[in-house]
Amino acid sequence: MADSVSRVHQAAALHRQAAAIAEAAATVLDGDGPATPDPLEQHRLVEDLRVAAAALAPGWLGAPLEAQSLNTPLGGVFPPQFVRLGVAQPLDDARFPALVPLLGTGHLTIDATATDSRVFGLLRSILVRLLAAAPAGSLLVRAVDGVGAGEVFAPFADLRDAGLMSPPATDRQGLRDVLAEAEKWLRPGRGVAPRRSRRDRMMLVVIASLPEMTEGEELRRIAALAQQGPDSGLHLIVAGWPPPPLTAETTQAPLPRTTMISVRNPYAVIGDPPGATYGSNPHVSWLNAPVFLDDDPPPHLVEAVCRELVAHSAAASHVTLADLLPETADEMWAGDAAEGLSTVVGHDGDTPLILRFNDLTPHWMVGGRSGAGKTAFLVNVLYGLGARYSPGELALYLLDFKEGVTFAEFVPTRRDRTWLPHARAVGVEADREYGLAVLRELDAEMARRSVAYERAGVARFAELRAAAAEEGRNRPLPRILCVIDEFPVLLGGADPVATEAAALLDSLARTGRSCGIHLILASQNMLLQGPRDFFGQFPVRIALPGGGDVLEPANDSAAGLPLGTAVVNTAGGLGGPRGATRGHERMVRFPDPHADEELLSDLRHKLWGARNPETQPPRVFAGYASQHLADDPTYRSALAGRAARPAALVGRALDVNLSTAAFPFDASPGRHLAIFGTQASGSEVLDAAARSVAACHQPRTTRFVIASLVAEGDRLAEALAAEIGHRQEVVVVDAAGLAEELDPQRPGYRVVFGMDATPPGGLRGLEALLRDGPGRGAHLLSWWRDPRRFAEATEGAGVAGMLFLNVPGAEVAAMVGRPLEWQPRPNRALLHDRHADRTVTLVPFLAPEGDEP
């Protein structure tokens, strides 16, 4: 620190000295003075200027790059203030480096774009100088090149992974994104007392050429950034400014706080820098000597600088999953959750940052754009906790509402049968209904715990656990952590699911803390516009790249974060005074847990191996997965002869247990099942329903009549007849045969594929069968592609069980007789039982063929 202060003092002294020399030189260089300057005197001054330039722009900033040694060390004073643009040549044989102040002062504009080879070379040489001279990682470059497709920035591409340079924006939207990021970089709270700069990073926006169609709006934003930027460490280099005016609207003044370069042939003229002048003559506002701009730097030089910066960033960011885990094997599962849970979430320099779930920091919120490493961060936290606390101390409920695999690694798969033993329920690409069911389960657990508090007469979770231990309960009460990725999906939409989910989340957020129930809500799009006091329950805010929204609007500390870093704030995102450090905010680096798959896999196997062998695997809901009758536990127990009464099993309900959705048959009139939907999956659900009913009956105790009236049903009907034929009497009929079989006096099941295709007159017996059949053990299981045909045929004779596939909500409402919450979507169905007045959304049973990967 003292070192850098003294270096700043030194630079300031050099600056004063150089300014004095420049002033003396200017008198002579202002060639339009009355007397022709003495060449000898000019040579002497040029020499003085060279000395001054070497002091102001040492090393990388001012040396000729073609002669620059690769061994010149990188880094130096922050910020590198002066940078060389080229060589000024007042006389044929007298030259000195032409410098401008840029970082820490203002901006640079060039009146030609990088399509001019001199500008092209200049931009690269300025970039390599600044990147090499600034302390590694302290200069973030945002690049725009509307015309040249980013070619000028190509040699710097390696800096992208280190987060130091963005991929060049090449169109108007890209420009807007860059401007938006730069605007975020601006310090808020202008107009309040100036604060000491806390930033140790600067942002440099380099526009090599504006995209076509750039409009007045963007140009104004650039001008506004130029006005406000320097106070916040934001600087611009704009080539092609002012842009050629297309309309009065796009006519632009020079940018404020800017040194302007005007490219002539073969030299350039450099205007006065902001707030200063090169000359003493008030009529001359430029450096009164032609300047030959620096050429494109040697490629190996750029490459070497980039390589070293990337290596530096990799070394600085080298945190591995092992750094977040307990150090020794003895510490595995040694944690006691009575007072809270804690884990290391990342490293601040060399210091591990420990975060907690306890009374003070009960819930966390995580924000970051897509690809910012949210999954990585959450997976780290889950393994960190899973390694420290046993499943008896910590239970996990994991919900992911986006397409992706955030939590898929915690559940058993065909390839790897292990699972994270703490996981109780895992939803991958979960449905909102499933999310709601999980919240209900947590709410019920919270209610049970609240009652236990009252009974035990205690107020704190640790006391509750102690009381339970005294009562001789040998298992401690675990803390529960529920992680919800993309939680806005659950709360989105103005429907009853959203309303109930919001109420449950609110109650969990408020009351959960005292019951040992904790939440992590994550999203790429925070919109913290819900009730303020709801978000107030989340004191821990973690901002990953692009996730600054989780912080207070006035807190800009997450601007420009590279991948693998996060701002962790434990004061609800509050910024607070820009002091040297903020006690409640840290920037940490965190690893990509999947960088070392072997370590990860070993860890999961170790945790799984240590579980109580009686632990059940988590209940898993994978939104995209099909469900099959053959895997269903209720069906299996029916096959084993344990069915209490016949029921058609049609799918798995969207509840936490994925319970089997069943339609039971009894003797009440109307006890039949009708399946609706044009999709052929209707025939598959009917097939599952018929198989399951057959399984519920002891062999040779009932009779099945099977008819397929549509081509889509033929194959299934045939296979079904063969299958059921092993256990029960089966008759396969055509439309005419079916008409005969619609006889309520004959017990048994009629299974009809495509019943809407019955020829006219073929449904005459239907009404009687529907009404009187059940009393005699006769039931109809049918699939209708067209619900209207069903309505006409049944004419109000009730069918109690209706299962809807791709049937619009309005039609469902008309058939059920009242509105129901239903949006038809792939792989989902709605089952309504009129008698029980129950409706469930479910994943229907499909035939196993065809949908397996």
Ligand SMILES: Nc1ncnc2c1ncn2[C@@H]1O[C@H](COP(=O)(O)OP(=O)(O)OP(=O)(O)O)[C@@H](O)[C@H]1O
């Ligand atoms: N700390 C890290 N260091 C380096 N690479 C990382 C780090 N964290 C994540 N990554 C990589 O970045 C990519 C995106 O990470 P991740 O999937 O975690 O992001 P995400 O925010 O969950 O994205 P999405 O929301 O789109 O799923 C992955 O390829 C991952 O390997």
